[in-house]
Amino acid sequence: MAICELEFPAGLKANEFDNPEQLANALADHVAERLSAAISSNPHGIATLVVSGGKSPVAFFQALSQKPIEWSKVAISLADERWVPTEHADSNAGLLKRYLFRGLAEKAGFFSLYRPTATLDEAAVAADEALKELPKIDVLVLGMGDDGHTASLFPNSPNLTQALDLHSERRCLPMLAPTTPHQRLTMTRALLSSATTPILSISGQAKLQTLRKALAGDDLAEMPVRAFLNSSLEIYWCP
Numbered sequence: 001m002a003i004c005e006l007e008f009p010a011g012l013k014a015n016e017f018d019n020p021e022q023l024a025n026a027l028a029d030h031v032a033e034r035l036s037a038a039i040s041s042n043p044h045g046i047a048t049l050v051v052s053g054g055k056s057p058v059a060f061f062q063a064l065s066q067k068p069i070e071w072s073k074v075a076i077s078l079a080d081e082r083w084v085p086t087e088h089a090d091s092n093a094g095l096l097k098r099y100l101f102r103g104l105a106e107k108a109g110f111f112s113l114y115r116p117t118a119t120l121d122e123a124a125v126a127a128d129e130a131l132k133e134l135p136k137i138d139v140l141v142l143g144m145g146d147d148g149h150t151a152s153l154f155p156n157s158p159n160l161t162q163a164l165d166l167h168s169e170r171r172c173l174p175m176l177a178p179t180t181p182h183q184r185l186t187m188t189r190a191l192l193s194s195a196t197t198p199i200l201s202i203s204g205q206a207k208l209q210t211l212r213k214a215l216a217g218d219d220l221a222e223m224p225v226r227a228f229l230n231s232s233l234e235i236y237w238c239p
Contacts, residue, residue, distance in 0.1 A: 011231040012215075017238040020059055020203050027201055027236050028063035031139050034197050038138035039073045048075045048135045050187070050195065051100075052143040052151060053092025056203065060141070061100040071104055075135055077111035079142060079192060080152035080175075082182040083120050086112075090182060113172060113185045120183045124174040127185055131171040140195035144202050147178075148214050148223025152186035154178055155222055164189045164220050164227055189227050198228060201236040208237060 017023040031049065038047035051057060078092050086093045093112055101108060111134050115123040142150045149155060152175040153163055159173045163186060171191045175184040192198075202211060214223045 014235040024059035032067035065105040071107040080186040081113040127172040137195040150225040152184035153224035
């Protein structure tokens, strides 16, 4: 793992890799190490991992699933989810089922955000209530879109102000993505920011430029990822 030589503000921890495979393997090693440490230090012997969906983390999921940790003591949830059944091709829960909950990792527990309710608002309320039982987040792995969104905290989305409120009592809110058809459920900033080890994983020059733009400003509504760009964040990047 090489320390990133890219120009980031002092205190921001960044790791740079040559290619996506190196990044995925290094990230899997680091996450597995942090989960094992959490299991050892937690009096209840439980570690909690929250991840993002989409195509980008597939290699990371595959690498992580092979790590010999005590998976029966790991609880996994998603930072955000599309409001579609697990069987749907665009379901993040379905993605985890295909690439993470396999082999050794089949023993991990899962907190689903999706609820088959009549409306998206009802699904968000049900997920919010269920997340009261989610143990403290030990490791959080976020991604980032070219518009500066992370999880399903999209610029200009309804509920964004509440979702970014660090003092909000909500754990989950309904959200809308501006360019894709599916309605979304997202963990709020208040919940996501409670993670002990927050990580941002991105790849490609376009994402790097987006990150630099985010670091250059402070308007959270314009680029919600800014809410997480602080000294506690670890950045994993490759071309």
